Amino acid sequence: MRKPLKIVLGLVLFLALLVGGAVLFGMYVTRQLPGQEPVFDTVRPADPGQVGEKGVLIFSKTNGFRHESIEPGIDALQKAGKKKGWDVRTTENGAFFNDDYLRRFKVVVFLSTTGDILTADQEKAFERFVENGGGYVGIHAASDTEYSWDWYDHLLGTHFRDHPLFPEHTPEAEIITDTRTHPTTKHLPAKWRKVDEWYNFKQSVRGKDSIQVLLTLNEASYKATLPKAMGGDHPISWTNTVRKGRVFYTGMGHTNETFTDPNAMPHIVAGIDWAGRFE
Numbered sequence: 001m002r003k004p005l006k007i008v009l010g011l012v013l014f015l016a017l018l019v020g021g022a023v024l025f026g027m028y029v030t031r032q033l034p035g036q037e038p039v040f041d042t043v044r045p046a047d048p049g050q051v052g053e054k055g056v057l058i059f060s061k062t063n064g065f066r067h068e069s070i071e072p073g074i075d076a077l078q079k080a081g082k083k084k085g086w087d088v089r090t091t092e093n094g095a096f097f098n099d100d101y102l103r104r105f106k107v108v109v110f111l112s113t114t115g116d117i118l119t120a121d122q123e124k125a126f127e128r129f130v131e132n133g134g135g136y137v138g139i140h141a142a143s144d145t146e147y148s149w150d151w152y153d154h155l156l157g158t159h160f161r162d163h164p165l166f167p168e169h170t171p172e173a174e175i176i177t178d179t180r181t182h183p184t185t186k187h188l189p190a191k192w193r194k195v196d197e198w199y200n201f202k203q204s205v206r207g208k209d210s211i212q213v214l215l216t217l218n219e220a221s222y223k224a225t226l227p228k229a230m231g232g233d234h235p236i237s238w239t240n241t242v243r244k245g246r247v248f249y250t251g252m253g254h255t256n257e258t259f260t261d262p263n264a265m266p267h268i269v270a271g272i273d274w275a276g277r278f279e
Contacts (some may be wrong), residue, residue, distance in 0.1 A: 052087030063115030130245035135275030140253030197254030
């Protein structure tokens with residue numbers, strides 16, 4: 001009897017490990033890792049003082065997964081901003097989101113933010129900023145942010161669902177330039193290739209409200225076995241308008257190389273220009 005009992009116990013242990021592994025895998029894919037309780041900021045950082053006419057605020061707070069590309073992204077945007085005449089400031093303090101501070105800027109960039117990052121009052125301040133004409137630029141994990149904030153979901157048009165892990169985590173894919181006349185895409189070829197962590201979203205933004213799709217992934221150009229991709233309709237960059245405000249989002253940005261890529265980086269820089277009405 002001992003041998004059958006050992007076999008049964010072995011099978012139970014195997015199934016438990018399999019189920020546990022599947023749960024952890026699901027948590028990883030959806031960014032819902034244990035121990036990631038949000039930390040909110042309530043003490044205002046130092047006053048930003050006078051900000052130039054082309055004020056750009058880069059916000060990179062994370063209460064979930066943190067991308068290694070954040071720091072290279074900040075550095076690249078600061079350098080680009082210097083050439084473009086932007087007045088670039090950076091913060092990871094959500095208490096910066098108040099009417100007095102935000103009104104000094106033209107654009108706020110959510111650079112791979114994750115999780116629940118703003119209090120209710122801070123959210124309302126940002127809503128007023130955008131709706132009164134401020135610009136929003138979301139890069140990569142900005143769509144992995146504030147799932148319970150309905151206004152933010154409307155601003156983006158969707159949220160992060162998951163991304164490929166098998167057979168490749170960051171495959172090279174073909175990107176199709178849907179709209180070649182927009183200021184953010186007029187420098188781009190009709191089709192081009194890039195390596196990145198290609199986000200799948202909860203739903204396609206195509207046809208939603210005032211959203212204009214700029215770039216689409218050709219899902220036939222890369223393998224996404226686990227998890228599956230989006231069934232063939234896969235916008236990866238788009239614009240939106242929220243009352244008087246302009247919105248630009250791109251799913252690119254997981255890799256450090258995004259911020260030196262000859263196609264992707266000008267696309268992002270032009271997105272900031274467009275959202276801020278700088279050009």
